[in-house]
Amino acid sequence: MAHVLRRLLSVGEPTDALVAPAPPVPPSAVFRRFWPYTRGWRRWLLPIVFFSLVGPLVDAAEIWLFKIVVDDVLVPRDLRPFLWIAPAYLGLVLASGVLGFADDVSSTWVSERFLLSLRADVFRHVQGLSLGFFERRRLGDVLSRVTGDVDAVETFLLSGVADALYYVIRLGVFLGLLLYLRWDLTLLALLIVPLFWGAGRHFSRLIKEASRERRRLSGSVSAIAEESLGNVALVQAYNRQAWEERRFERESAGRFRAAMASARIRAVYRPVVEVIEVTGGLAVMGLGTWKLTQGQLTLGGLLVFLALIGKLYSPVRGLSRLGTTFYTASASAERIIELLDQRPQVTESPGARRIGRARGDVEFDGVCFRYPGAASWALSDVSFHAAPGQTLALVGASGAGKSTVAKLQLRFYDPDRGAVRLDGTDLRDLDLSGVRENVAVVLQETLVFHGTVRENIAYGRPEATEAEIVAAARAADAHDFIELLPEGYDTLVGQRGRTLSGGQCQRLAIARAMVRDAPVLLLDEPTSGLDAGSGRRIMDPLRRLMAGRTTIVISHNLMTVREATRIVVLDHGRVTEDGTHDQLLRRGGTYARLNRLNGTTGVGAPGKVLS
Numbered sequence: 001m002a003h004v005l006r007r008l009l010s011v012g013e014p015t016d017a018l019v020a021p022a023p024p025v026p027p028s029a030v031f032r033r034f035w036p037y038t039r040g041w042r043r044w045l046l047p048i049v050f051f052s053l054v055g056p057l058v059d060a061a062e063i064w065l066f067k068i069v070v071d072d073v074l075v076p077r078d079l080r081p082f083l084w085i086a087p088a089y090l091g092l093v094l095a096s097g098v099l100g101f102a103d104d105v106s107s108t109w110v111s112e113r114f115l116l117s118l119r120a121d122v123f124r125h126v127q128g129l130s131l132g133f134f135e136r137r138r139l140g141d142v143l144s145r146v147t148g149d150v151d152a153v154e155t156f157l158l159s160g161v162a163d164a165l166y167y168v169i170r171l172g173v174f175l176g177l178l179l180y181l182r183w184d185l186t187l188l189a190l191l192i193v194p195l196f197w198g199a200g201r202h203f204s205r206l207i208k209e210a211s212r213e214r215r216r217l218s219g220s221v222s223a224i225a226e227e228s229l230g231n232v233a234l235v236q237a238y239n240r241q242a243w244e245e246r247r248f249e250r251e252s253a254g255r256f257r258a259a260m261a262s263a264r265i266r267a268v269y270r271p272v273v274e275v276i277e278v279t280g281g282l283a284v285m286g287l288g289t290w291k292l293t294q295g296q297l298t299l300g301g302l303l304v305f306l307a308l309i310g311k312l313y314s315p316v317r318g319l320s321r322l323g324t325t326f327y328t329a330s331a332s333a334e335r336i337i338e339l340l341d342q343r344p345q346v347t348e349s350p351g352a353r354r355i356g357r358a359r360g361d362v363e364f365d366g367v368c369f370r371y372p373g374a375a376s377w378a379l380s381d382v383s384f385h386a387a388p389g390q391t392l393a394l395v396g397a398s399g400a401g402k403s404t405v406a407k408l409q410l411r412f413y414d415p416d417r418g419a420v421r422l423d424g425t426d427l428r429d430l431d432l433s434g435v436r437e438n439v440a441v442v443l444q445e446t447l448v449f450h451g452t453v454r455e456n457i458a459y460g461r462p463e464a465t466e467a468e469i470v471a472a473a474r475a476a477d478a479h480d481f482i483e484l485l486p487e488g489y490d491t492l493v494g495q496r497g498r499t500l501s502g503g504q505c506q507r508l509a510i511a512r513a514m515v516r517d518a519p520v521l522l523l524d525e526p527t528s529g530l531d532a533g534s535g536r537r538i539m540d541p542l543r544r545l546m547a548g549r550t551t552i553v554i555s556h557n558l559m560t561v562r563e564a565t566r567i568v569v570l571d572h573g574r575v576t577e578d579g580t581h582d583q584l585l586r587r588g589g590t591y592a593r594l595n596r597l598n599g600t601t602g603v604g605a606p607g608k609v610l611s
């Protein structure tokens with residue numbers, strides 16, 4: 001028997017899910033952490049207290065009417081009192097309906113308003129985290145926290161506190177009435193309360209463990225769904241559907257086991273509570289019946305007493321069940337706390353200077369950088385300088401550190417040693433949004449949002465006028481193809497630009513960078529995803545975009561680099577060569593070799609457009 005019970009109550013060993021568990025936090029700490037968030041909503045607890053106070057009084061009045069029916073109508077078989085009892089009873093039921101409505105609507109309003117602002121806060125916080133966080137974490141899990149776990153915080157604070165108040169008030173009212181009616185029977189009924197508490201505490205702990213596991217596995221399921229569906233083209237192209245399904249099923253099965261463990265614990269808890277409750281009720285009924293036979297109690301009095309005991313046990317049960325609700329909610333709240341405890345690695349210093357529009361003087365001075373947790377340096381002692389309007393090309397094999405330079409220029413990360421400067425000032429001493437406002441980017445992976453063409457271009461500068469958007473599109477050679485789209489600038493382009501070709505996406509990205517009109521331009525492999533023809537077609541728009549801006553162009557295939565004022569060759573994070581195209585060719589080093597390779601493979605062919 002004990003063995004069966006132990007198995008029923010076992011939470012199971014935590015599986016090695018994709019998502020690590022959040023560090024445990026005691027419920028009191030969860031409470032302290034989130035209580036300040038209820039500022040502004042606390043006064044709404046007052047009507048809830050009011051409803052909690054009036055509700056049990058109405059209930060007690062209904063029960064009292066029942067006593068009168070038994071003692072004054074049924075026992076003496078006299079119908080007359082019933083004539084006023086019936087409308088009074090109906091009135092009470094109506095009143096309790098109106099109260100219930102007001103209570104439901106107002107409490108839902110408060111919880112939803114609270115959730116609205118908390119979710120927005122959590123989203124704001126997550127959005128403000130540095131790129132490093134997103135590169136390390138599984139997006140699906142973060143989404144499941146922002147959309148799912150946040151609700152639990154509300155349960156913990158507002159619904160939980162409101163319910164606790166509701167139960168305590170009900171308990172107080174019914175206890176007062178019972179003590180007033182029969183203190184001896186009431187004390188007997190109260191003997192079982194410690195049993196309620198004991199069971200509540202024990203089961204709450206088990207439920208918390210099971211809930212923690214369930215929330216963690218929910219995060220894993222979301223992570224897999226997001227990764228597989230987000231890369232559906234890759235999955236289908238490589239026929240990996242069955243593998244992805246197995247992965248999804250494995251994580252879902254883990255979640256199923258955790259949900260079953262929690263359901264089993266609850267299912268055992270419920271009859272345990274009922275047995276305790278019935279024991280108390282039977283004891284009271286025994287003593288009450290004895291008192292009835294002794295003539296110390298009327299039948300109506302005994303029935304009222306038993307009905308009130310039922311009402312007394314319901315808040316006691318509610319309070320002990322609230323323990324399990326709190327523990328379940330705190331398992332989710334822990335995941336939110338872990339998210340909120342993440343600090344952005346890149347922050348604005350208190351004395352940061354507002355930069356306004358920069359001239360565009362870019363300098364890397366002895367920059368060393370290692371990704372958090374990485375064993376080797378991504379950049380070691382990298383130095384270069386680009387004066388306003390100059391073009392600097394970064395060349396090197398895959399993994400040499402070129403994109404890392406771009407990330408440091410955007411201040412997604414800070415260097416471990418050395419400094420990145422804009423107009424001679426260390427980026428760390430400038431305001432973060434100012435640094436980014438001065439840089440426009442065109443990346444290898446084009447970022448196109450689900451929205452209209454116009455919105456996608458204006459993303460570079462939301463206040464851009466229609467004329468500026470069209471001028472940017474013209475300069476980016478995008479205007480003609482946009483005009484041919486079914487609804488021109490109002491055509492919806494799918495998420496990640498699925499309805500556009502690679503070259504069209506790139507031209508939209510160029511138009512967006514044009515509209516931004518920043519003095520510094522970062523081009524990270526802007527032509528690498530395109531075939532030779534499309535690559536050639538975006539060279540002119542790119543040139544127009546680069547004119548008058550300091551440009552850092554990152555390229556594998558030397559397509560866009562010949563015209564650069566200066567070419568920096570990176571190898572394993574170090575600058576190995578540095579000079580103009582001709583100087584580097586004469587030197588006969590890595591660049592010359594890469595250039596020869598490009599020439600022979602034909603990859604460099606579009607580069608000739610530049611020469």
Ligand SMILES: Nc1ncnc2c1ncn2[C@@H]1O[C@H](COP(=O)(O)OP(=O)(O)OP(=O)(O)O)[C@@H](O)[C@H]1O
Pocket residue numbers: 135371372374378396397398399400401402403404405556
């Ligand atoms: N988020 C990251 N966390 C840890 N290591 C990283 C991260 N991003 C890049 N790296 C490592 O840093 C090094 C430089 O990467 P980077 O992306 O800058 O190279 P790259 O020259 O731009 O390569 P490619 O031409 O293939 O885009 C590589 O060894 C890479 O594995």
